[in-house]
Amino acid sequence: MTIPEDTRVIQPESERYNAELVSRRDETDDLAYFVVRFRGEPVPFEPGQYMTIGVFADDRLVQRPYSIASSPRTADEGYEFYVRLVPILRFTTLLWRLPVGHEMRMTGPKGRFQLEPDDDRTHLFISTGTGIAPFISMIKTDLFDGKPRRTIVAHGVSYARELGYRREFEQWEADGLPISYVPTVSRPADPANAGWTGRTGRVDAILDDVCRDFHLVPERTVAYICGNPEMILKAEAIVRAHGLPEPHVKKELYWPKGKDAGLAGDTSSPRVPEMAGQG
Ligand SMILES: Cc1cc2nc3c(=O)[nH]c(=O)nc-3n(C[C@H](O)[C@H](O)[C@H](O)COP(=O)(O)OP(=O)(O)OC[C@H]3O[C@@H](n4cnc5c(N)ncnc54)[C@H](O)[C@@H]3O)c2cc1C
Incomplete structure (x- = not known):
């Protein structure tokens, strides 16, 4: 992926900075986990909520919302975000340039997009790409509280290497927790997916099978869908057709429908056709 050079000057100090980038771990070239910590006391949040993080660049605050992937039970260590680098010179290209220890603004x-307390229905979590983030916070928090819910997690990506948090899910399954992990790759023929033996196709395309395979009873199931808006609409239609009533479907859109900016779904590596040589 070629990204135009981002020459904006990131301001190292500001009286409006109230947080710090405390760690970063790269999953692939364009997917990374960032932990941002408030300078003072952490603010409480509910699993599924988001924070807005930003920095000043060329004298203006550039900031974006991100689902918190970590649990509020560990908020004093910071808030983890799982982010995809979008090859447009907006916020993520700044974030990718930030050194650990750099100050930030976080609000x-x-x-x-939150769980209901003591909800004993089966939870069907559906996401593409980085849309897995709020579900990690939800699951980790329930585990901290010793109250894991019966959960099925359908996660769609283009390439198996993009399955963020895969190790955690496999560990939770191996530990016998009531969590079923259903990853799917949408480009099975790509050499990068050689050796992949799991499900294939876009996440919405496997949902019918998932509903059937797990014998989901509509009255006893709640679906949470997060990520790419096109996927969310398709997934919603499928679970509704399976019988889930409207209040049993909760959605978090990461960008407005129709604003794909040529980024080929969210499950693929972002492309910016209007930028020369990047089709
Ligand atoms: C409530 C909420 C929570 C969000 N949580 C996350 C999160 O946990 N992780 C995350 O990576 N993003 C998340 N986003 C998207 C995030 O706010 C930014 O839009 C994104 O990081 C791109 O920022 P940008 O400034 O580089 O480009 P923007 O100008 O914000 O977006 C440009 C285009 O990039 C595409 N895009 C945006 N987000 C993604 C994505 N995640 N994957 C693929 N393509 C994308 C869309 O086509 C969008 O129109 C969330 C958005 C909302 C509204």
Whole structure:
């Protein structure tokens, strides 16, 4: 992926900075986990909510919302975000340039994409790409509280290497927790997916099978869908057709429908056709 050079000057100090980038771990060239910690006390949040993080570049604050992937039970260590690098000179190209220890602005939490307390229905978590993030916070928090829910996690990506948090899911399954991990890759024929033996196709395309294979009873199931808006609409239609009533479907859109900016779904590596040589 070629990204135009980002020459904006990132401001190292500001009285509006209230947090710090405390760690970063790269999963692939364009997927990474970032932990941002408030300078003072952490603010409480509910699993599924998001924070807005940003920095000043060329004298203006550039900031974006990100689902918190870590649990509020570990908020004093910072808030983890799972982010895809979008090859447009907006926020993520700044974030990728930030050294660990750099100051940032963080506000929030916000968002109503939350679990219901003591909900004993089966939870069907559906996501593409980085949309897995809020589900990690939800599952980790339930585990901290010793109250894991019956959960099925359908996660769609283009390439198996993009299955963020795969190790955690496999460990939770191996530990016998009531969590079923259903990853799927949408480009099985690509050499990068050689050796992949799991499900194939886009995540919405496997949902019918998932509903059947796990014998999901609509009245006893709640679906949470997060990520790419096109996928969310398709997935919603499928679970509704399976019988889930509207209040049993909760959605978090990462960008407005129709604003794909040529980024080939969210499950693929972002492309920016309008930028020369990057089709
Ligand atoms: C409530 C909420 C929570 C979010 N949580 C996350 C998160 O946990 N992780 C994350 O990576 N992003 C998340 N996003 C998207 C994030 O806010 C930014 O839009 C994204 O990081 C791109 O920022 P940008 O400034 O580089 O480009 P922007 O100008 O913000 O977006 C440009 C285009 O990039 C594409 N795009 C945006 N986000 C993604 C993505 N995640 N994967 C693929 N393509 C994308 C869309 O086509 C969008 O129109 C969330 C958005 C919302 C509204």
